[in-house]
Amino acid sequence: MQFQSDPRRCVLIIDDDPAFTLLASETLQQAGFDARTASNSRQAVASFESRVPDLVLLDVELPGSNGFELCATLRLMSPGIDVPIVMVTGHDDTASIAQAYQVGATDFIHKPVLWPTLAHRIGFILRARDNMRALQASERNNRALLQALPDTIFIVDRHGVLLQHITGDDKSHRASLVGKQLEQVLPAGVASAARQAASGASGRDPSTYEFSVGRGKEQRSFEARLRPQSDGTLLIVTRDTTERQKAKARIEYLAYYDILTGLPNRQQFVREAGGATRTAREAGRSMALLYLDLDRFKRINDNLGHSVGDALLKNVARRLEQSTKPFELVPPPPDDRRAAQARVARLGGDEFVVLLTDVADEAQTAAVANRIRQSLAEPLDCGGHRLVVTPSIGIAMYPQDGTDIEDLLVKADMAMYQAKDQGRNGYAFYGHSMAVRSLGRLELENDLRSAFQNGDFQIFYQPKVELSTGAIIGVEALLRWQHATRGWIAPDVFIPVAEETGLIAELGDWVIREACKQLNAWASEGLAHLSIAVNVSVQQFARADFVESVLRALWQYGVKPEQLELEITESLLMRNVDDTTACMKRFRAAGVTLSIDDFGTGYSSLGYLRQFPVDSLKIDRSFVKDLHTSDDDAAICAAIIAMARELKLKVIAEGVANPEQLEFLRTHGCDQVQGYLISQPIPVGDLERLLRSPPYGVSKEKAAVSTPLVDATP
Numbered sequence: 147m148q149f150q151s152d153p154r155r156c157v158l159i160i161d162d163d164p165a166f167t168l169l170a171s172e173t174l175q176q177a178g179f180d181a182r183t184a185s186n187s188r189q190a191v192a193s194f195e196s197r198v199p200d201l202v203l204l205d206v207e208l209p210g211s212n213g214f215e216l217c218a219t220l221r222l223m224s225p226g227i228d229v230p231i232v233m234v235t236g237h238d239d240t241a242s243i244a245q246a247y248q249v250g251a252t253d254f255i256h257k258p259v260l261w262p263t264l265a266h267r268i269g270f271i272l273r274a275r276d277n278m279r280a281l282q283a284s285e286r287n288n289r290a291l292l293q294a295l296p297d298t299i300f301i302v303d304r305h306g307v308l309l310q311h312i313t314g315d316d317k318s319h320r321a322s323l324v325g326k327q328l329e330q331v332l333p334a335g336v337a338s339a340a341r342q343a344a345s346g347a348s349g350r351d352p353s354t355y356e357f358s359v360g361r362g363k364e365q366r367s368f369e370a371r372l373r374p375q376s377d378g379t380l381l382i383v384t385r386d387t388t389e390r391q392k393a394k395a396r397i398e399y400l401a402y403y404d405i406l407t408g409l410p411n412r413q414q415f416v417r418e419a420g421g422a423t424r425t426a427r428e429a430g431r432s433m434a435l436l437y438l439d440l441d442r443f444k445r446i447n448d449n450l451g452h453s454v455g456d457a458l459l460k461n462v463a464r465r466l467e468q469s470t471k472p473f474e475l476v477p478p479p480p481d482d483r484r485a486a487q488a489r490v491a492r493l494g495g496d497e498f499v500v501l502l503t504d505v506a507d508e509a510q511t512a513a514v515a516n517r518i519r520q521s522l523a524e525p526l527d528c529g530g531h532r533l534v535v536t537p538s539i540g541i542a543m544y545p546q547d548g549t550d551i552e553d554l555l556v557k558a559d560m561a562m563y564q565a566k567d568q569g570r571n572g573y574a575f576y577g578h579s580m581a582v583r584s585l586g587r588l589e590l591e592n593d594l595r596s597a598f599q600n601g602d603f604q605i606f607y608q609p610k611v612e613l614s615t616g617a618i619i620g621v622e623a624l625l626r627w628q629h630a631t632r633g634w635i636a637p638d639v640f641i642p643v644a645e646e647t648g649l650i651a652e653l654g655d656w657v658i659r660e661a662c663k664q665l666n667a668w669a670s671e672g673l674a675h676l677s678i679a680v681n682v683s684v685q686q687f688a689r690a691d692f693v694e695s696v697l698r699a700l701w702q703y704g705v706k707p708e709q710l711e712l713e714i715t716e717s718l719l720m721r722n723v724d725d726t727t728a729c730m731k732r733f734r735a736a737g738v739t740l741s742i743d744d745f746g747t748g749y750s751s752l753g754y755l756r757q758f759p760v761d762s763l764k765i766d767r768s769f770v771k772d773l774h775t776s777d778d779d780a781a782i783c784a785a786i787i788a789m790a791r792e793l794k795l796k797v798i799a800e801g802v803a804n805p806e807q808l809e810f811l812r813t814h815g816c817d818q819v820q821g822y823l824i825s826q827p828i829p830v831g832d833l834e835r836l837l838r839s840p841p842y843g844v845s846k847e848k849a850a851v852s853t854p855l856v857d858a859t860p
């Protein structure tokens with residue numbers, strides 16, 4: 147990663163979740179930082195005392211005390227030293243963000259943490275702090291700003307005349323304001339409040355006023371605290387709050403705006419659109435919500451890299467603003483001269499939305515959709531590449547399609563998929579398209595039921611290789627559906643439908659029974675050393691008789707429990723922690739192996755790894771894919787492997803497709819690999835041929851010395 151620190155900057159990571167601290171410190175060390183960790187307030191304070199770090203990463207939730215208290219303590223321990231404290235909060239937890247700011251936090255990041263961006267974010271905060279220090283140093287030399295130094299104190303008599311003028315610095319050359327009237331020193335509003343307080347008219351309670359001086363970039367914010375004294379004078383303390391206001395504004399900005407494009411984020415959009423909906427309701431107007439997704443954006447990101455992808459998104463954001471801003475350019479119907487307003491936001495990834503308030507009708511909305519398409523048809527300059535992207539746009543109309551913004555978002559999103567199905571680079575209105583779409587979905591559901599009864603499902607097997615020996619030690623069972631008219635349908639398409647319709651329970655049971663049957667057959671064919679990993683849906687786990695049904699299948703086919711491995715995805719695992727843990731413990735007790743699939747894509751709070759009785763982690767293939775070209779992905783993989791080793795878990799990398807990736811994984815101590823480099827998922831007959839032919843047909847001992855894995859590609 148880029149910013150090598152010089153000398154190495156030190157980050158103190160405070161979190162009671164050992165897996166989080168480990169993954170964070172590994173990631174930061176890979177990026178050239180020094181990382182120290184503390185798991186509670188006591189350790190954190192001791193570590194801070196022994197050496198003040200350059201930055202603190204602090205979890206909001208700490209056992210014993212809480213993160214906010216600790217943040218305030220650390221601030222007190224380092225008066226005048228601007229160590230950035232970055233609070234780690236739950237997603238969208240705006241209350242925590244506000245509180246974090248109050249206790250002196252500099253910035254915050256959300257959990258789940260996006261590991262590839264962590265080091266960049268921290269580097270950014272440190273650079274911002276350095277810039278701020280430089281700015282402060284230059285400000286000290288700036289005579290004009292000396293006029294506004296923090297903590298200027300005035301003492302005023304009953305008639306509003308300044309008796310004393312004490313400045314925060316010691317510059318005797320500065321003209322004293324003694325003898326002047328309040329109005330000559332303070333802005334009108336504050337001066338009049340101070341005059342009232344000085345004359346005793348507003349009682350003896352202290353009060354605080356905010357005001358600003360100057361314009362544009364020169365503008366500075368102040369606060370004036372008025373304290374009536376017992377001797378009848380008035381004490382006024384003015385303080386420059388410009389930096390504090392800026393920090394506050396930045397924190398609010400980060401919570402409500404997308405950093406990459408500067409557009410409002412989903413939260414801000416929903417807030418604004420809520421207001422727009424109310425106005426439209428009261429005025430009886432129509433609105434249109436356009437949900438826009440870039441066609442094949444992933445391919446650009448994958449092939450040209452994330453920096454090109456980011457540049458593209460920024461460009462698209464600008465084009466969207468341009469093509470919707472002067473909305474009057476879209477000729478309104480002759481009898482309707484109202485000019486509609488457009489609000490553009492980025493929801494995440496390559497998804498944008500445009501809300502048109504006060505549109506006349508669908509024709510006018512369609513004209514805007516076309517204008518967006520035309521504006522994107524001009525090539526965009528992105529990091530040295532000239533790219534053309536096309537959008538698919540789904541449109542939902544207010545009030546016909548929905549009356550609240552969440553509902554409209556769902557419907558516009560559905561219409562967007564319809565636009566994609568119709569061949570991309572187009573738009574579809576919710577009302578017209580959805581009847582057709584739900585018909586397609588219904589067909590899929592019906593087909594799924596009959597396919598199961600007709601035996602149209604097959605299991606393909608993808609081998610897993612132990613890196614230390616080069617031998618195939620097991621396979622993953624992957625479902626395939628051969629549809630009578632649509633051809634092969636991928637599990638990513640039908641598993642979600644099977645889950646929604648509940649069919650997954652039967653289908654999943656079938657896969658487990660088939661796997662056991664296969665293991666039984668292999669036992670008598672000299673392939674008894676193989677294990678089969680089966681993917682399990684969380685709904686299967688939720689069923690009361692799931693454990694029994696698996697154990698029954700093992701027993702029925704005489705399979706040793708350790709030959710069956712159950713894979714459950716990281717995100718699904720988190721949905722129902724208690725039931726899932728209970729189930730897993732029973733499987734563990736029976737000897738069945740358990741692994742976490744697609745690891746790294748879900749929650750990054752990894753404390754549960756200790757709590758769940760798992761045997762292995764499968765690094766998600768999205769990290770493996772760019773391992774050999776992306777420093778970030780390489781750092782993540784290395785960190786996951788290191789963390790798994792610490793927790794004594796086996797690590798499997800999936801999606802290994804080339805020798806460079808394999809070499810990296812081998813060097814970093816990954817245990818097993820699976821991917822197209824060794825073999826695609828294949829029918830059982832092909833797998834058996836692969837197993838019996840060299841290099842896998844040789845003994846394990848021989849394989850360890852003689853098998854070049856790369857040559858094993860069938």
Ligand code: C2E
Binds near residue numbers: 624681744801827
């Ligand atoms: P998964 O468990 O992560 O399975 C690995 C997926 O990666 C498979 O996709 C496999 O074909 C693909 N893959 C393996 N090596 C490579 C490679 O080198 N390059 C690339 N690009 N891809 C590779 P597949 O078979 O389409 O399965 C997709 C997902 O569907 C699986 O992801 C799994 O979550 C789910 N699935 C499959 N079978 C079942 C099942 O019986 N039950 C349940 N609940 N889910 C299943």
Ligand code: MG
Binds near residue numbers: 622681713743
């Ligand atoms: Mg899997």
Ligand code: MG
Binds near residue numbers: 743744767800
């Ligand atoms: Mg996976």
